Amino acid sequence: ATSGIGAETARVLAKRGARLVLPARDVKAAEETKSRIVEEFPGAEIIVMALDLSSMASVRSFVSEFERLGLPVNIL
Template sequence: MLETVKYLIGTAGPSGFSSKSTAEEVTAGLCPDLRCITAIITGATSGIGAETARVLAKRGARLVLPARSLKAAEDTKARILSEFPATEIIVMSLDLSSLDSVRRFATEFQSLNLPLNLLM
């Protein structure tokens, strides 16, 4: 309980990070070049998902942005590309509340012949 409270108020844990750590801080020392990584990021159109996508793009990862709203995903793609123009970003349709949509997404992703290194 005490450890949870410490984490929530921003005290660094054993990893050296806290609830106040940013995605950039967490990834800074790990691997500055993620060009060999393909990441599927659900929820990348806003909030933590959007920030995760931005930081992975900064580190060079190829991004797959699945979304119910393709417009929202395209807007996110445009924002990331304006900051990191060399990023490879693939926008795909996916509604996680529909198993048919999930199956279509999986089939379409497999047809791209890309590795899947991160699923967030």
């Protein structure tokens, strides 16, 4: 969700008031995407989390961290 259709989807969801978790391999790029969205929609709730789908260790770590947030999963 750092460029293209993913970033635009995140922007539209933030505009509509959704709380977002942005999983990304490139956390720096995701933080930049988050900054752009929050600049446009100051009340946006966006959490950036590291996730590399090519690594099962990364997937397990992401799932553990996500579960600690206690948030529902509405859209994958």
